Amino acid sequence: MEDNLGFKWGFGLAVAANVIGMVIFLYGTRYYHHSKPQGSPFAGLTRVLVATTRNGISSSHLKAKIIVTMGKRERQTGRLQHLAGASAQKVEGDVKPDGTIAKPWKLCTVQQVEDFKTLVRIMPLWSTSIFLGTPIGIQGSLTVLQALTMDRHLGPHFQIPAGSVIVVLLLSSIIFLTLIDRELCPMWQKLTGHFPTPLQRIGLGHVLNVLAMAVSALVESKRLKISQDHPGATTLPMLAVWLFPQLALAGIGEAFHFPGQVALYYQEFPSSLKNTATAMISLVIGISFYLGTGLINLVQRVTRWLPDNINDGKLENVYWMLVVIGVVNFGYYLVCARLYKYQHVKDTNDSSDG
Numbered sequence: 001m002e003d004n005l006g007f008k009w010g011f012g013l014a015v016a017a018n019v020i021g022m023v024i025f026l027y028g029t030r031y032y033h034h035s036k037p038q039g040s041p042f043a044g045l046t047r048v049l050v051a052t053t054r055n056g057i058s059s060s061h062l063k064a065k066i067i068v069t070m071g072k073r074e075r076q077t078g079r080l081q082h083l084a085g086a087s088a089q090k091v092e093g094d095v096k097p098d099g100t101i102a103k104p105w106k107l108c109t110v111q112q113v114e115d116f117k118t119l120v121r122i123m124p125l126w127s128t129s130i131f132l133g134t135p136i137g138i139q140g141s142l143t144v145l146q147a148l149t150m151d152r153h154l155g156p157h158f159q160i161p162a163g164s165v166i167v168v169l170l171l172s173s174i175i176f177l178t179l180i181d182r183e184l185c186p187m188w189q190k191l192t193g194h195f196p197t198p199l200q201r202i203g204l205g206h207v208l209n210v211l212a213m214a215v216s217a218l219v220e221s222k223r224l225k226i227s228q229d230h231p232g233a234t235t236l237p238m239l240a241v242w243l244f245p246q247l248a249l250a251g252i253g254e255a256f257h258f259p260g261q262v263a264l265y266y267q268e269f270p271s272s273l274k275n276t277a278t279a280m281i282s283l284v285i286g287i288s289f290y291l292g293t294g295l296i297n298l299v300q301r302v303t304r305w306l307p308d309n310i311n312d313g314k315l316e317n318v319y320w321m322l323v324v325i326g327v328v329n330f331g332y333y334l335v336c337a338r339l340y341k342y343q344h345v346k347d348t349n350d351s352s353d354g
Helices: 007-031 041-055 081-087 110-128 130-148 162-192 198-229 240-268 271-302 315-339 345-353
Strands: 066-069 072-075 236-239
Touching: 041 110, 110 130, 110 198, 110 240, 110 271, 110 315, 130 162, 130 198, 130 240, 130 271, 130 315, 162 240, 198 236, 198 240, 198 315, 236 240, 240 271, 271 315
Parallel strands: none
Antiparallel strands: 066 072
């Protein structure tokens, strides 16, 4: 529509869609259950760091301690015991008569310490998702540039807009989300006796992402060879459908690793951070796209792979660079996944059986 009728129609439809979405959202808020605010969970995490620093680390803190906080007995886990200083045995004046902590920046509850430990344990796995999302963002931009130089006709009367080629990625994600949930996961359960774990789904997403970048490099090599055979051509005699496999692979990878990440964070995060768990994916995507922009700028500064006319460059080298980054990141992910211990394995199995 933007190509044939103008950008005002494209932006106008986008505005109309957003208005409709906002109306639906406002209408649905009356049915949403609003929980009473309990304060920011990040304040408690910060208190753990401050209390640990103030109380110091001593050999007496290396063992699990039982403390009484707010009328309950709580036990610390045996890992990351250097944080036990934050919940050291309370002394007179540390706790108010009603059981609440009088000096929250000096003494924390065991639950706050355990929440902080959970966050520390999962952060290495979360960091691997940054370089998982970065190639996807870069591929989306570069694929549009490739499509602009290729024959985008589907039949004699229809031409795919270059920016709409990315729809293939979205469609493949939607289709495989259904197939994974309805077909592949039950099949996996029949073969192995249990559903695939979140870490297994994320790992498969890593592999598919690397394959998508490798296919992108091979397709670009073919496109560049054709451009050399037809110097000066504005539209190369190569159909844009050659770009579909790489986008489909990336979309299938997203169908595995994004739901896997959501399941992992929501399963492993403490109850006080459940809302934060669902936002971790958005944070990863934002960081990944910013990092992708920085990486492209760096490539343009130090190499000649991405000139203004990609027919004069070495775009396939960018994709091969992303393959190398993906392989190294996958190795890092395997190490993190190997060392990680699920905190709620029993709950996961129960939910999978259902």
